[in-house]
Amino acid sequence: MVVSCEAVWREISNYLEDDMDPGLRSAMEEHFRSCQHCNAVLEGTRNVIRLYGDDRMFELPSGFSRRMERWLTRNVVVSRGTWPGWLIAAVAAVLVASSLTLARSLMTPNPPLRSEHAQAGHGIPPDMVVVVTEGAKLFHVPGCEVIHNKDKQRTLTAKEATREGYVPCLRCMRKYLNLAGARRAGAHAEKDEQREAAIRAAVD
């Protein structure tokens, strides 16, 4: 059997898939031995398949895995029994939204109107090392007595914790939080967390 270049181009994909009868296959092999053009097409196509098929072609946006883990922790691990995942997610979204505003206000430099005395030592240093645990929404100074699940704790900076939606623990972060408004907001978050835990316990 003799095949033309056109026939080779039409079948080259099937050839690479090894999806053809042996007769055509050997005719194509014969053709590749003598036709430089078709050989170039074959090897170029092989390059395409090999390069695009490599795992390195896939890049995740930064923080993707962390967000996915957190998402699944909230919606799969934490939400048990008949407690619907979307409800937990909605509650969490509200908490995150409010805590983000709070934390942002804590971490940006103090507004210029405040006195120098009030500014000193206030706000959480963004690169301060803090601790979070799975399933909870607070971040702590390492060693804080409020931390549950100590074996599942994770260390990160205050800035990262905030970006992931954690809010400061009122117990151990208090000295950074002497803004009246912040304390109120923080207390809310803590209360919400207790409430959520209570609901979860009731549903279990």
Add this chain to the structure above:
Amino acid sequence: MPEPNLVLENSPLAAMTREQQLIASVQQGRRELFYELVRPYERRVYAAALAILRNEADAEEVCQEAMLKAFAHIPQFRAEARFSTWLIQITVNEALMRRRRDRTVVMEGLAEHPDEEGNYTPRDFADWREIPSEALERKEVRQRLAEALAMLDRKYREVFMMRDMEHLNIQETAEALGISTASVKTRLLRARLMLRDLLAAGWERGWFSRLPFEKGSKPW
């Protein structure tokens, strides 16, 4: 792979891969293991969603929703299927649903041409040389490849993505995208040949010129 110590030698679990053990554990209620189970496929799942939606934020959201769906349906997962394929199919499905929903704002859908029936004639017959996969370590190379892929019509891009990047087989690709296997084959051929031509042209423009190839030889 480390042998998990909880597995007894005579237990049916002993013959299972780590992944099969994880699946079985999650099916039995060990929810906390679900992320460990899907984690190795995050990149593929994300790439599949991105190929369809072409928007990073949408793709990420769809991945999260798709993983919840996968979790909800994991009791129905059967061991004879490939778990990675199953996850990708769920994600593709979710992404297609999202795109249908948002169709009004997606202009690309209007510009679809029917499958090209005629044969594709390669344009570039340059001498070839194998490009080492290490070339992918360079961001520039990955970017060029991504740009070439983005130039394909959606129907070619998606089939190529599923078959050659996600490594679904022809049948699975057809099912994931809801088209015939004949269409998959036609589109795949065209996608591969078009990409080769696009990259050959790029070669001429010097995209890969700083790669350590022999002078005068062309990889496409």
